[in-house]
Amino acid sequence: MTLRPTQACDQCTLRQLCLPMGLPDTELWQLDEIVQQRRPIEKGSTLFSMGSPFEYLYAVRTGTMKTVLMGDDGTEQITGFALAGELLGLDAIHQGSHPVTAIALESTSVCAVPWSLVEDLSGRLPTFRQHLMGVMSRGLASEENLHALLGQRSAEQRLATFLLSLSQRHHARGLAADRFILPMSRADIANHLGLTQETISRLFTQMRRQGLIELHTRDLYIPDLDALRTTAGVSTSAASSA
Amino acid sequence: MTLRPTQACDQCTLRQLCLPMGLPDTELWQLDEIVQQRRPIEKGSTLFSMGSPFEYLYAVRTGTMKTVLMGDDGTEQITGFALAGELLGLDAIHQGSHPVTAIALESTSVCAVPWSLVEDLSGRLPTFRQHLMGVMSRGLASEENLHALLGQRSAEQRLATFLLSLSQRHHARGLAADRFILPMSRADIANHLGLTQETISRLFTQMRRQGLIELHTRDLYIPDLDALRTTAGVSTSAASSA
DNA sequence: CGCTCAGTTGACGTATCTCAATCTAAGTGG
DNA sequence: CCACTTAGATTGAGATACGTCAACTGAGCG
Numbered sequence: 297m298t299l300r301p302t303q304a305c306d307q308c309t310l311r312q313l314c315l316p317m318g319l320p321d322t323e324l325w326q327l328d329e330i331v332q333q334r335r336p337i338e339k340g341s342t343l344f345s346m347g348s349p350f351e352y353l354y355a356v357r358t359g360t361m362k363t364v365l366m367g368d369d370g371t372e373q374i375t376g377f378a379l380a381g382e383l384l385g386l387d388a389i390h391q392g393s394h395p396v397t398a399i400a401l402e403s404t405s406v407c408a409v410p411w412s413l414v415e416d417l418s419g420r421l422p423t424f425r426q427h428l429m430g431v432m433s434r435g436l437a438s439e440e441n442l443h444a445l446l447g448q449r450s451a452e453q454r455l456a457t458f459l460l461s462l463s464q465r466h467h468a469r470g471l472a473a474d475r476f477i478l479p480m481s482r483a484d485i486a487n488h489l490g491l492t493q494e495t496i497s498r499l500f501t502q503m504r505r506q507g508l509i510e511l512h513t514r515d516l517y518i519p520d521l522d523a524l525r526t527t528a529g530v531s532t533s534a535a536s537s538a
Numbered sequence: 539m540t541l542r543p544t545q546a547c548d549q550c551t552l553r554q555l556c557l558p559m560g561l562p563d564t565e566l567w568q569l570d571e572i573v574q575q576r577r578p579i580e581k582g583s584t585l586f587s588m589g590s591p592f593e594y595l596y597a598v599r600t601g602t603m604k605t606v607l608m609g610d611d612g613t614e615q616i617t618g619f620a621l622a623g624e625l626l627g628l629d630a631i632h633q634g635s636h637p638v639t640a641i642a643l644e645s646t647s648v649c650a651v652p653w654s655l656v657e658d659l660s661g662r663l664p665t666f667r668q669h670l671m672g673v674m675s676r677g678l679a680s681e682e683n684l685h686a687l688l689g690q691r692s693a694e695q696r697l698a699t700f701l702l703s704l705s706q707r708h709h710a711r712g713l714a715a716d717r718f719i720l721p722m723s724r725a726d727i728a729n730h731l732g733l734t735q736e737t738i739s740r741l742f743t744q745m746r747r748q749g750l751i752e753l754h755t756r757d758l759y760i761p762d763l764d765a766l767r768t769t770a771g772v773s774t775s776a777a778s779s780a
Numbered sequence: 781c782g783c784t785c786a787g788t789t790g791a792c793g794t795a796t797c798t799c800a801a802t803c804t805a806a807g808t809g810g
Numbered sequence: 811c812c813a814c815t816t817a818g819a820t821t822g823a824g825a826t827a828c829g830t831c832a833a834c835t836g837a838g839c840g
Contacts, residue, residue, distance in 0.1 A: 365686050369771060373686035387682060389675035395682060415668070422661055429660075432674040433631035439681035440629060440637060444607050444615035446688040447732035451828070482787060490689035492829060497788055513787085513837070529611060693796070724819065734797060739820055755805070755819090 304328050313381035313469065314355050315409060318423040326417065332408040337361075343384070343398040343406060350388035352408040356380050359404025360479040362488075363396040374488040377401070377480060379465050385411075386432055401479045446490050449529060454489045455499050456528035459509070463518060474521060478514040503527075546570050555623035555711065556597050557651060560665040568659065574650040579603075585626070585640040585648060592630035594650040598622050601646025602721040604730075605638040616730040619643070619722060621707050627653075628674055643721045688732050691771060696731045697741050698770035701751070705760060716763060720756040745769075 305316045305327050316327055332352075336359070337343050343354060346366055361378040375396055378384050388394045389411070418425040445454055467473035478485070482500075483493040503509045508524055510517040518524055547558045547569050558569055574594075578601070579585050585596060588608055603620040617638055620626050630636045631653070660667040687696055709715035720727070724742075725735040745751045750766055752759040760766055 363682075365682055367686065367690070367771070371686075371690050373682075373689050375682040375685050387675055387678040390672045390679060391676075395679045415664075418667060418671075419661070419664055422657075425660060425667070426657070429671070429674070430632045432671070432678065433629055434633075436629040436674065436677050436681065437632060437637045439678065439685065440605075440607055440615075440617040443617050443681065443684060443688065444609065444613075446685070447615050447729070448609070448613050487689070493787080494789085494830085495828060497786095498828095501788075529609070723817095735819080736798085736821085737796060740796095743820075 305331070308357075310355075310357070310381035310469075314407075315353070315383065315414075315428070318427045319417075319421065320423075323417070323421060323424075326413070327409065330410060330413050333357075334406055334408055336403045336405045337400040339400055339402050339404075341400055343400065343404075344394050346394055346397045348394050350385060350392050350394055351411060352385065353411055353414055354384040354398070355407045355409065356382050356384070357405040357407055360401045361398050361404055361406075362401055362480065362484060363398050365396045372487065374484055377484075377488070380469060383431060386435060401484070451489075451491050451495050452499055452502075452527060453529045454491065455485070455496060455503075456508075456524050458485065458489060459516070459518065460521070460524055460528055463521065474518045476516055478516055547573070550599075552597075552599070552623035552711075556649075557595070557625065557656075557670070560669045561659075561663065562665075565659075565663060565666075568655070569651065572652060572655050575599075576648055576650055578645045578647045579642040581642055581644050581646075583642055585642065585646075586636050588636055588639045590636050592627060592634050592636055592653060594627065594652055595656055596626040596640070597649045597651065598624050598626070599647040599649055602643045603640050603646055603648075604643055604722065604726060605640050607638050614729065616726055619726075619730070622711060625673060628677060643726070693731075693733050693737050694741055694744075694769060695771045696733065697727070697738060697745075698750075698766050700727065700731060701758070701760065702763070702766060702770055705763065716760045718758055720758055 305311060305314075306321065306324050308314065308316075311317065316324055319327065343361060346364075356378050358380055360380075361384060363375045363378065363384065365373045365375050367373070378398075384398050384406075385394065387396065414428065418428060445457055449457065462476065462478070463473045466476045480488075482496045485491075486493045486496045489496075500509070500511055504511060507519065508527060510519065547553060547556075548563065548566050550556065550558075553559065558566055561569065585603060588606075598620050600622055602622075603626060605617045605620065605626065607615045607617050609615070620640075626640050626648070627636065629638065656670065660670060687699055691699065704718065704720070705715045708718045722730075724738045728735045728738045731738075742751070742753055746753060749761065750769060752761065
């Protein structure tokens with residue numbers, strides 16, 4: 297047993313995906329020193345709320361979060377899902393407060409990085425800065441893909457694309473691309489894709505009948521990824537998180 | 539007549555909106571020295587194409603551009619419109635090539651800033667870096683709003699919100715909020731909002747009959763902005779560009 | 781073992797799309 | 811300066827994908 301906290305960045309399996317990507321070992325300790333390991337956020341509870349001041353960037357360690365934009369009229373839009381290794385809060389830099397609420401879909405642990413530290417490291421370490429800007433740039437490109445998905449695609453194509461996006465992101469984490477658990481409800485998927493719960497449910501049974509997927513509750517298996525890609529409309533580059 | 543090019547950043551009316559915002563005068567010349575003023579891009583021609591290498595960040599000086607994401611199957615999605623002072627190319631940093639094609643809606647002039655210069659200035663000037671990250675962050679937040687617009691709102695609400703967004707952006711440039719020219723076609727508006735040309739046309743005549751707008755060809759007048767906000771669904775913070 | 785909430789399925793309604801026919805504005809060449 | 815052309819815009823009639831409302835079912839949990 298070592299005295300080093302098991303959550304240390306240099307031990308983290310997500311290091312290649314997460315904020316410290318590209319940081320030299322000699323600088324990594326600066327993150328380790330200051331990054332706060334919060335106790336897990338319970339399913340359904342919020343990490344930060346829309347309108348709250350922006351102080352930390354968060355990296356998901358384990359679990360899954362959703363980000364929700366609440367409308368004045370009570371409508372809610374799920375703008376994205378954050379898997380392990382993905383960052384939350386980059387959309388808050390501009391106005392200094394979070395434009396969305398972050399809610400845990402399951403028990404989820406995060407690393408909290410003070411924004412002031414990120415700014416400091418950005419000024420001193422070009423590699424770190426480039427990585428950070430790359431992440432933001434990728435976020436912009438992803439949302440453009442999502443825009444095209446919502447604007448041009450049928451319900452079936454949206455759902456297939458969404459499943460492929462999850463598959464791809466799991467694969468990027470070294471997990472199986474064809475078998476994983478959906479951490480979110482049908483209603484969450486529907487909301488995110490601009491559809492209704494009922495439509496998602498109908499599509500799932502239709503896809504089951506076509507042999508495109510096997511799905512028990514939230515346990516998903518995709519026997520033929522290429523077949524799913526075909527129904528998605530050949531969009532290989534699926535949209536990712538926000 | 540001065541020998542200084544009239545396009546110099548320190549003379550530019552967009553300085554407070556554009557990339558050099560917050561740059562000290564003592565540093566401004568570094569942009570001026572290197573920024574290329576391109577000859578105007580004619581209506582309908584492209585500034586850069588999807589897939590082309592990312593070398594420059596572009597700032598719109600005059601005119602309007604649209605950014606289009608082309609699908610493998612021939613579908614096109616207009617992801618945003620860039621007005622004077624807005625930046626193009628931030629979504630290309632990550633993958634090193636442009637994910638969208640930029641097309642001029644009218645004769646448009648841009649400033650081309652080498653990305654290497656931007657990176658250099660980002661490393662040396664904290665204020666500049668903060669501004670740049672702020673712009674990207676705002677882009678992320680804007681696209682989240684757009685997501686909610688496409689996912690939750692009716693055709694009428696989408697169009698009203700879109701007009702208010704244009705109005706607001708004109709106002710931010712010191713122009714009239716209630717009277718401006720639509721630089722894009724009905725088909726472009728429709729595509730951007732996930733609707734059809736016919737629906738937009740029908741909504742325009744409906745809004746005309748309700749007295750919400752006056753519109754001759756592309757000449758728009760909004761007699762009562764608050765009324766339009768009401769039909770938009772009280773979303774004061776309208777979505778902006780991409 | 782029954783409560784509760786997520787998920788499924790059905791019947792029906794409708795906002796928006798599709799197809800197609802004008803109509804209008806802005807050029808363009810004679 | 812006026813026919814002619816052409817692309818954009820408007821309008822109508824009919825089709826449909828998806829939503830709404832509502833009942834039912836199954837899974838997890840105390």
